[in-house]
Amino acid sequence: MKVLEERIRQEGLILSDTVLKVDSFLNHQVDTELALQIGREFQTIFGDQPITKVLTVEASGIQFAMAAGIALGVPFIYAKKKKAVTLSEAVYSAPVHSFTRQEDYLISISQKYLGPDDKVLIVDDFLATGAALVGLCDIVEESGAQLMGVGCVIEKSFQEGRSLLEQRGIPVHALARIASMSPGEVHFIDNTGTGNARPEELMKESAGC
């Protein structure tokens, strides 16, 4: 997604060779028009699947799950990182290790909102270690729903997230794939190549999550 790569080049701050800050337009201050474009891009990629719900995890996935939900015309669900006082009923949950914060936490969603009739698109802002995304995949599997794919806004291709998901046969698509970062420079993988699986390619190999 060229417009996204351009914004990353213009506004992204490279804090180290693994940490990229995009909080001026994606995940602190949010450019709503760009977020909507991102949602439409996910619709272009995954819209030929009969998706019933978009799933993400709070907080920074919400704006992109909402944008994808708008484009696909379906509701979205965001997994909670703490059990809320009002989340009293049965939940699906999965443990997640945050490498950024060096802490473990539990993500959970109410069992009422996901079940065997659902076809789910998982969306998040970053695909890096894949920890939170694998947790979301575990939740989809536990619910009996069918996972149609994972869509991420930015992929750090030098981390293991994509391979963890693809080992499970999950179609993964990232809108901007970073090969490497060095001071002042982000190197993208050409997104038109074969690395970014179209859903139908991987779905042939596996039933999903």
Added chain:
Amino acid sequence: MKVLEERIRQEGLILSDTVLKVDSFLNHQVDTELALQIGREFQTIFGDQPITKVLTVEASGIQFAMAAGIALGVPFIYAKKKKAVTLSEAVYSAPVHSFTRQEDYLISISQKYLGPDDKVLIVDDFLATGAALVGLCDIVEESGAQLMGVGCVIEKSFQEGRSLLEQRGIPVHALARIASMSPGEVHFIDNTGTGNARPEELMKESAGC
């Protein structure tokens, strides 16, 4: 907002005389179409003001700040509840006490994204004790930006949030105002009356936050 009141009547779960659960359509699973309608309603109410940014706090305010940002054609910012690893620069912050979770936390936003040139609409899902909203108002004041109003999706009018904000001269508008709750029944305040201030009424009395 009649469509919202209807959904609350149909799907809201009253867990006690103070706790209302709306997580089937507002703040866990989200009806994206309803969220967009909510954004347009905020635009109808506050759109005659020259708003430059919408401000909320993670996580459950994000979908409504995004919807308001879409309708108003401006970016939104969500305050973080923890200082992120990538949020290394100077922040505005305010302490908040959560009555729901019985804990204290700090909300913060980067100083880069709010300043004296901004005219801010604060948006959140619930107006109850007002704790998080007062914290956001403190942040707007600290930044030198002008606070144009506070828009909430649901107000628990039997709690003190509205009066805390109005004492500071802040225009407050809630789309569904709950007078009281009893088992199986929600009683709304008529939203067409004088209690729900139009921005111009309160702005005459005070310069803001």
